[in-house]
Amino acid sequence: MNAATMNVTGEPIREKGEVLLAVQNVSLRFGGVKAISDVSFDIRKGEVRAIIGPNGAGKTSMLNCINGFYQPQEGQITFKGERRHKMKPHRAAAAGIARTFQNVALFKGMSTLDNIMTGRTLKMKRGFFWQALRHGPAMNEEIEHRKVVEDIIDFLQIEHIRKLPVGKLPYGLQKRVELGRALAMEPELLLLDEPMAGMNLEEKEDMCRFILDVNQQFGTTIALIEHDMGVVMDLSDRVVVLEYGRKIADGTPSEVKADQKVIDAYLGVAH
Amino acid sequence: MSDVAVRPMPNLLANGWIKAGLILAAIVVAAILGARLDGSGTLHKIFIDPFDQMVAAPDLLAQTVWEGLVSGVLYALIALGFVLIFKASGVFNFAQGIMVVFAALTLVGLYEKGVPAFLAVILTLGVMFVLAVAIERVVLRPLVNQPDIILFMATFGITYFLIGLGESVFGGNPKQMIADQLWLPKGAVDLKLFGGLVSLQKIDIAAAIIASVMIAVLAAFFQYTRIGRALRAVADSHKAALSVGISLNQIWVIVWFTAGIVALITGIMWGARSDVSFALEIVALKALPVLILGGFTSIPGAIIGGLIIGIGEKMGEFYWGPLVGGGIESWLAYFIALGFLLFRPQGLFGDKIIERI
Numbered sequence: 011m012n013a014a015t016m017n018v019t020g021e022p023i024r025e026k027g028e029v030l031l032a033v034q035n036v037s038l039r040f041g042g043v044k045a046i047s048d049v050s051f052d053i054r055k056g057e058v059r060a061i062i063g064p065n066g067a068g069k070t071s072m073l074n075c076i077n078g079f080y081q082p083q084e085g086q087i088t089f090k091g092e093r094r095h096k097m098k099p100h101r102a103a104a105a106g107i108a109r110t111f112q113n114v115a116l117f118k119g120m121s122t123l124d125n126i127m128t129g130r131t132l133k134m135k136r137g138f139f140w141q142a143l144r145h146g147p148a149m150n151e152e153i154e155h156r157k158v159v160e161d162i163i164d165f166l167q168i169e170h171i172r173k174l175p176v177g178k179l180p181y182g183l184q185k186r187v188e189l190g191r192a193l194a195m196e197p198e199l200l201l202l203d204e205p206m207a208g209m210n211l212e213e214k215e216d217m218c219r220f221i222l223d224v225n226q227q228f229g230t231t232i233a234l235i236e237h238d239m240g241v242v243m244d245l246s247d248r249v250v251v252l253e254y255g256r257k258i259a260d261g262t263p264s265e266v267k268a269d270q271k272v273i274d275a276y277l278g279v280a281h
Numbered sequence: 282m283s284d285v286a287v288r289p290m291p292n293l294l295a296n297g298w299i300k301a302g303l304i305l306a307a308i309v310v311a312a313i314l315g316a317r318l319d320g321s322g323t324l325h326k327i328f329i330d331p332f333d334q335m336v337a338a339p340d341l342l343a344q345t346v347w348e349g350l351v352s353g354v355l356y357a358l359i360a361l362g363f364v365l366i367f368k369a370s371g372v373f374n375f376a377q378g379i380m381v382v383f384a385a386l387t388l389v390g391l392y393e394k395g396v397p398a399f400l401a402v403i404l405t406l407g408v409m410f411v412l413a414v415a416i417e418r419v420v421l422r423p424l425v426n427q428p429d430i431i432l433f434m435a436t437f438g439i440t441y442f443l444i445g446l447g448e449s450v451f452g453g454n455p456k457q458m459i460a461d462q463l464w465l466p467k468g469a470v471d472l473k474l475f476g477g478l479v480s481l482q483k484i485d486i487a488a489a490i491i492a493s494v495m496i497a498v499l500a501a502f503f504q505y506t507r508i509g510r511a512l513r514a515v516a517d518s519h520k521a522a523l524s525v526g527i528s529l530n531q532i533w534v535i536v537w538f539t540a541g542i543v544a545l546i547t548g549i550m551w552g553a554r555s556d557v558s559f560a561l562e563i564v565a566l567k568a569l570p571v572l573i574l575g576g577f578t579s580i581p582g583a584i585i586g587g588l589i590i591g592i593g594e595k596m597g598e599f600y601w602g603p604l605v606g607g608g609i610e611s612w613l614a615y616f617i618a619l620g621f622l623l624f625r626p627q628g629l630f631g632d633k634i635i636e637r638i
Contacts, residue, residue, distance in 0.1 A: 077524065103526025115524070117517035119578075128514045132526040134507045152507075195525060 027055030029088075030231050031076065031199060036085030038071055038255075045071040046082065046255045053199065058225050059233045060246035060263075064275055067252040069235045070112060073201045076233070077109050078102040090198070104132050108197035110188045112204045112235075118177030122187050125176055126162060129194025130155040162190050166220060182213040189220060193228075200224065202234040206241060214241065221245060243267065251275070297624055304623075331600035340477025345599045346592055351485040353591020354492045355550055359568040360575065360583035361496060362543040367577045368503075368516040369536040370421070372432040376439040378565025380541060383443045384409060385548030385557040389459060390451040398462035402545075409541030417533045425529070426519070444559065453559065458552030460484065465553055488550040495546060499539070500580045508535065516578070570618035576628025585629060590614045 031053040038046040046068045053059045061069045074080040076087060078097035086093050089105060108129070117125050134151055163169055166186050171179060176187050185205060192200055205221065206214045218241060224230050236242050242249060243263040251259040251266055253275045259266050266272055312327065335342045359381065366374040387408050391401040420435050461467065466483035473479075503509035514522045515532050523529065551561055567590065575586025598610040621628065 079520075079523070098528075099523035100526045100528040103524060109524050111520065111524070115518050115521035117514050117521060119517055120513060124510060124513075128510055128522070128527070129525050131507060131511055131514075191521075191525060 029053070030055045030090065031233075032086075032088040033072075033076070034086045034088070036072075036075060036082045036087065038068070038075060038080055038082045044255050046075070046252075048085070049252065049255070049257045050085075051250045051257065051260055053231060053233055055231055056225070056229055057231060057247040058221070058245050059231075060242045060249045061233060061235050061252065062237070062239075062242055062249060062266075063252035066254075068255040069252055070203055071255075072252070073109060073203055073233070073235065076102075076199075077107050077201060103195065106195075106198035107201065108192035108195040108199070109201035110185070110192050110203060110205060112207065114181070114184045114188050116176045116184055116188055116191070119175055121173050122163070122168060122176055122179075122190075123159065123172045125187055126159045126190045126194045127155065129191040130159065132195065159194055162193050165193075165223075166190050182209050185209070185217070186220070189217075189224075193224065193230075196228075198231060200230050200232045202232060202236075204235050204237065206236060206238055214238065218245060300623060326604055327601070334600060338477070339475035340479055341599075343474050343479045345595050347479065347481060347485075349592030349595030350588065351482075351489055351591070352595065353588040354489045355547065355587075356567050356571050356591050357496065357584045357587025358492050358543060358547045358550070359565050360571040360587055361499065361580065362540045362547070363568055363572055364577065364580055364583045365499075365503075365536050365540050365543070367572075369512050369532055370432070371429055371516065372436060373429075373577070374540070375433065375436040376443060377540065377544065377568070378562040379440045379443045379447075379559075380409075380412075380544040381548045381551065381565055382557070382559055382561045383412075383447050384541065384545035385458065385552045385561070386447050386451045386456065388545065388549065389456045389552070389557055392459050392462065393456075398459055401459075402463070405545055406542065409545060410538050413534050413537035413541055416537055417530055421533050422530065444562075447559075455556035455558035455560075456552075458549060458557050460549075460553040463549065465549075482554075484550075484553050488554075491546065492550065495543070496580070496584055499543075503580065508532075512536065567614055570614040572628070573618040574621050574628055576630045579628065579630035582628055582630030590617065593617060 029052045032050075033052065034050050036046055036049050037044070049068075049072065061072060063069050071080060075082045076089075078099040078101065081096055086095075087097070088094070089102075089107070092105075117128065120128075134155060163172060166189065168183065168186055168190065171183060171187075176184055179187065189202070189205065192202075202221070206217050209217065221232060221234070222245065225232050234245070236245075246263060248261060249259075249263055249266045250257060251269070251272050253271075258271045258275060259269045261269075359377065362377045362380070363374060366372055366377070384405060388401050388405045391404055392398055396404060416439060420439060421432070424432055424435060466487055468483055470481045470483060470486070471478050472481065503512055511522070511527045512532055512535070514525070514527060515529060519529060522532075548557065548561070551564065555561075571583060571586040571590050573586075574589055575582025575584070594610045594613045597613045598607070602609045
């Protein structure tokens with residue numbers, strides 16, 4: 011068995027399920043600037059899919075299209091067999107897509123606990139009236155969700171900062187809280203935009219472990235953007251490479267690593 | 282030594298204590314100068330005489346404090362309307378004052394057209410809801426992600442639109458609030474206190490109670506419910522709120538509608554004490570110093586700020602006003618707010634400004 015079919019733990023890659031999300035011929039323009047042109051790829055259920063590429067390749071734009079922050083001018087995005095045209099971010103969230111951001115986007119004035127609780131917004135069903143009374147069913151519901159959130163806090167080992175306002179936390183911990191908030195949504199697809207940017211080695215290793223655990227324990231499908239090649243090669247099942255808004259390679263980490271176009275894109279090529 | 286020569290002067294004003302010292306020194310110097318100039322003891326008049334009066338006539342003091350308290354509660358109500366919208370959208374809603382007038386006018390106008398009083402209240406709530414939806418659709422939605430100043434200017438537009446609409450539908454004449462028809466009490470209660478009579482208007486008592494209940498309900502709602510949490514989340518980061526599935530549009534409608542309800546209650550209470558006219562809008566501007574004092578993002582801050590401003594300006598007018606010929610009630614609040622801006626720009630209870638560099 012060669013390296014291409016082994017993942018980081020040395021087990022052979024599981025047979026990945028059906029296509030969860032398909033991006034077909036997507037193009038995105040900002041005025042005259044083409045951020046993404048004609049990109050297609052898919053994400054299968056249960057896999058860790060990396061999107062890599064040099065700066066300005068359109069990676070974050072791609073995530074923004076997937077979760078509805080941007081509306082691509084051309085092409086389609088199919089999630090769970092449902093094709094969408096105009097997708098609003100809160101609808102994407104309701105459909106089961108959660109994400110984190112390149113520069114953390116947390117609710118700075120709120121505590122860690124409250125931040126993660128916001129991730130449960132869509133899961134809370136009780137109406138206005140019960141909410142206002144804060145009694146009976148609404149109260150039980152609040153307790154129930156609180157339990158899920160406490161479990162996530164345990165999982166991410168951030169018990170000690172539960173009550174602190176997240177604006178005060180160091181960057182590495184903020185990123186972890188942000189992951190926690192995304193997990194609280196119990197997403198089917200988790201989009202991570204540079205989850206390890208600006209972290210030291212130890213924090214990176216922790217984060218890698220959390221990502222793998224999320225993927226393996228909860229079976230969450232993950233799409234991540236990352237610049238640290240070592241991390242990408244270790245974590246991901248398949249990698250798609252973008253450059254100047256175009257897809258230049260798609261395959262397993264070792265296939266991609268050996269691809270001449272990818273090497274040129276990263277190291278530059280003599281003209 | 283060249284390295285000493287290029288070292289920049291430290292900015293003395295950056296230190297709060299130095300700033301306070303300088304201002305205090307200026308006040309003392311000015312006061313001493315004043316005292317020496319007229320010789321009849323300005324210092325005595327400022328620092329001792331008013332307190333003598335307070336001790337000598339405690340019933341007058343109680344009356345003054347009570348009046349300050351009532352207007353303070355009403356300021357707090359107006360400020361609450363501002364805080365709600367500011368928290369959820371980061372917009373300072375200049376139109377809150379006119380919303381008070383508009384709600385009150387609609388209520389009275391409907392009653393004059395023959396609608397029963399309580400039905401008119403419900404219909405007015407409906408109008409405020411339609412207004413909230415319309416503002417979200419027409420003004421806020423197209424301006425998502427624009428700088429705050431643009432949204433602020435848009436609320437100016439809303440203000441003038443509502444003035445125009447209100448005048449053309451209900452006319453520009455002052456109207457009488459339908460206090461009797463809404464079972465609001467009339468007359469006064471006289472209390473024997475400190476050997477004198479303190480007279481409390483019943484409508485003021487009702488205003489204080491209704492406003493307090495309203496504030497308590499709103500505070501609990503926004504602190505402890507899912508919607509409240511969503512609201513705070515939206516206030517903090519639109520992007521992150523969207524990513525966890527909070528609908529900005531829904532939250533904005535809820536918030537503007539809530540501000541509309543607050544406006545209606547404020548309108549009824551203010552209207553019952555004076556007339557319902559466009560002059561009420563000026564009163565609403567008093568909420569600005571209240572907000573600076575209490576912090577733009579804090580509901581308790583709006584309450585405490587309102588009380589401080591209300592009591593402060595009534596006491597200032599009564600005890601210190603005569604020194605400068607009276608009329609300080611109209612500007613004292615802004616003066617207090619200025620002092621706060623120098624030392625605590627986020628207000629008494631505002632969110633602490635956390636910045637990682």
